[in-house]
Amino acid sequence: MRSIALIFIAIGFLMAIPLSADGQKGYELGGWLGTSFYFGDLNTNLKITKPGPALGLMARYNFNNRISVRSTLSYGNVGADDADSENNFERNRNLSFRSNIFDLSNVIEFNFFKFEHGSQTYNKTPYFYGGFNIFRYNPTTKLNGQKYSLRDYGTEGQQAGQEYGQINGGLLLGGGFKFALNRHLSINIEVSTRFLFTDYLDDVSTVYPDKTLLQASRGDIAVALSDRSLSEGLGAAGRQRGDRKAKDQYTFAGISVMKYFGGIECPEISRIRK
Secondary structure (H helix, E strand, O other), rough: OOHHHHHHHHHHHHHHHHOOOOOEEEEEEEEEEEEEEEHHHHHOOOOOOOOOEEEEEEEEEEEOOOEEEEEEEEEEEEEEEEHHHHHHHHHHHHEHHHHHEEEEEEEEEEOOOOOOOOOOOOEEEEEEEEEEEEEEEOOEEEEOOOOOOOOHHOOOOOOOOOOOEEEEEEEEEEEEEEEOOOOOOOEEEEEEEEEOOOOOOOOOOOOOOOOHHHHHHHOOOHHHHHHHOOOOOOOOOEEEOOOOOOOOOOEEEEEEEEEEOOOOOOOOOOOOOO
């Protein structure tokens, strides 16, 4: 999927080159509200489970009526629980997590049809976009009613100082539909998925560690957080805990309101600058 994302991003750059000199230019500011959800080792069937709230601020610059660039600062909350799985291995593994996400994305956006503020004709269009993101995360879980930051306990045998980072990045693809409310305001409804460079958004990636070594270095709580399996022997050292080949993903879906601050092209009059 990351290769597909790169292809779409490259296509967007190429399409922007010949069109950048024409059409309506200007910037937009706005905000969005919606939901966020996760796909990964604790949600391998790509179901929308345990969605969390999401919101953000957006800034878009329109090069013309087809191509724009956009930056978005977003917050989301994602999680999953093996107890919700239909897979026997995953239910017996019995792991769970939640994480706040602070996300900064930069994308190239392409309108399928012309979109011009102030136009009675070109006032709605589907669109798609691709780009890059960086994000901060911190997977947590609860054990006996107490909340723990999983990264701090080296649940897959990470030594102190060798934990996975809390800041990472990815590629993203998204699409949606926009329509104008009036000359300056528009509504955008969209969905986008981040294809991450890390497999530790959920704190699950490789194999179970040696419990004796983990207890010596991290303590009893670390052992309890690492292996919560319901079947004897499932959490033995070296047995599969996750799949590091399949990186984690998360998705934002929502609706935004954008205000346009550029020029308005009237049907019979030359462009008016507001």
